[in-house]
Amino acid sequence: MAEAILNQPQFQDVDKAREYLEALRWPHGPVCPHCGSLGKHLVLKGKQYRPGLYKCADCYEQFTVTVGTVFERSKVPLNLWLQAVHLMCASKKGISAKQVERMLGVTYKTAWFMCHRIREAMTGDNATLLGGPGSSGIVEADETFWGTATNDEGEKMPVRGGFRHKMMVVSLVERDGQKRSFHVAKVNGATLGAVLKAQVHPAARLMTDEAKWYIPAAKGFASHETVSHGQGEYARGDVTTNTVEASFSLLKRGLIGTFHAVSEKHLQRYCHEFDFRWNTRLSQGWSDVDRQQAALKAIAGKRLTYRRIGGQPTQANV
Known part of the structure; x- marks a missing residue:
């Protein structure tokens, strides 16, 4: 079943992946990540522009669907990012960076960093208190x-x-x-x-x-x-x-x-990952695709740099 899902166009083609992410993140049209403006932003076309580049109609800044997200400035093709997100969301007990390395054909260092970026997207906002009105108590x-x-x-x-x-x-x-x-x-x-x-x-x-x-x-x-x-x-x-x-x-x-x-330095990120899958589990009415889309909708405002994550990956953290 997982292989059939990964055969879908958004997982195989960079442009289809971008269109899929745009439809998911911007259901009512492009939103400028610089000023928050929602409107008919200018689509920049031509050989000098990369696909999916927009210019804000209000602040005139340029942006794509990945600006301000955990995918920003990544050289990994977007369709591989979507594959990695789906694999982490569909793996009940998690998937190791070594396995992601083998399945996506990237280096171990890249796979390790990708997984931590996705864990950052899985981090909840904890905005409401547990056990309050409307819950089981x-x-x-x-x-x-x-x-x-x-x-x-x-x-x-x-x-x-x-x-x-x-x-x-x-x-x-x-x-x-x-x-x-x-x-x-x-x-x-x-x-x-x-x-x-x-x-x-x-x-x-x-x-x-x-x-x-x-x-x-x-x-x-x-x-x-x-x-x-x-x-x-x-x-x-x-x-x-x-x-x-x-x-x-x-x-x-x-x-x-x-x-x-x-390692203790990264244990909290793994806790976020397992919490995310628990909170979007099958018994609560979530499918693997629902879970993947929830993670993709949460990528904004959580950019994670290699320097910020701290330290080189080790083969022990597989």
């Missing part, structure tokens, strides 16, 4: 641990018992709704409290396990209900953290089976 919170953390000098922390040498991720899942994950330096009442206060509506019912750090962090919500995993309790009526734990299962399978090693 239930928010599950839990934390998970991954790999080995690094210190301020980039050196790996010494491995010891427990979880304190690991990277830590906190996830919030609105029952039958959105998921948001955050890489935190420490898991304690202060860090969890800051995340919960910023992301969860005061009227929400908060559900966690019995971990002690949630006691001070959960103050200020309609209720804080817990299940005791230590006593073998995983659900009590509608009180459970099974949903957020299921989302962790997908994240861990991707990190272990697809990417193998993810």
Whole structure:
């Protein structure tokens, strides 16, 4: 099925890809990324102009559909960009940069950078609070641990018992709704409290396990209900953290089976990627094409340069 989709014209031809992206981003006509003007902008034609170049009727600046997006100034053909977006959106456990390199015929460095740019487009705006009016009102919170953390000098922390040498991720899942994950330096009442206060509506019912750090962090919500995993309790009526734990299962399978090693510097970007696919999953009525189009509609205003992303890719981050 994926191969049949990638045989469509927008994935095979640069001009068709541009027309597809223009129709998706500009359903009511070209919009100038410089001044925001919507109108009958001048189409620049001729051998001296590249295809798809416009001149704004108001500010007179030139632009294309990729200006101001994660695709801006990329030398990768636009149809290959669309293929990469679709592959990342359709791969439930993610797709490695090495696999993108092989499938698109680009260098590993290019594939790695493309994947991070697409992850930037997948980053949510978190404009609304979870568990507010119009939702189920239930928010599950839990934390998970991954790999080995690094210190301020980039050196790996010494491995010891427990979880304190690991990277830590906190996830919030609105029952039958959105998921948001955050890489935190420490898991304690202060860090969890800051995340919960910023992301969860005061009227929400908060559900966690019995971990002690949630006691001070959960103050200020309609209720804080817990299940005791230590006593073998995983659900009590509608009180459970099974949903957020299921989302962790997908994240861990991707990190272990697809990417193998993810540095702490980029862990948050991978969390955004898995959150995006979770929030646009099949059970919520989204198809692979819907998910791909949602990602393409979110490319504006998120330009990511190689310098900003920080550092060379390594073969471990596959």
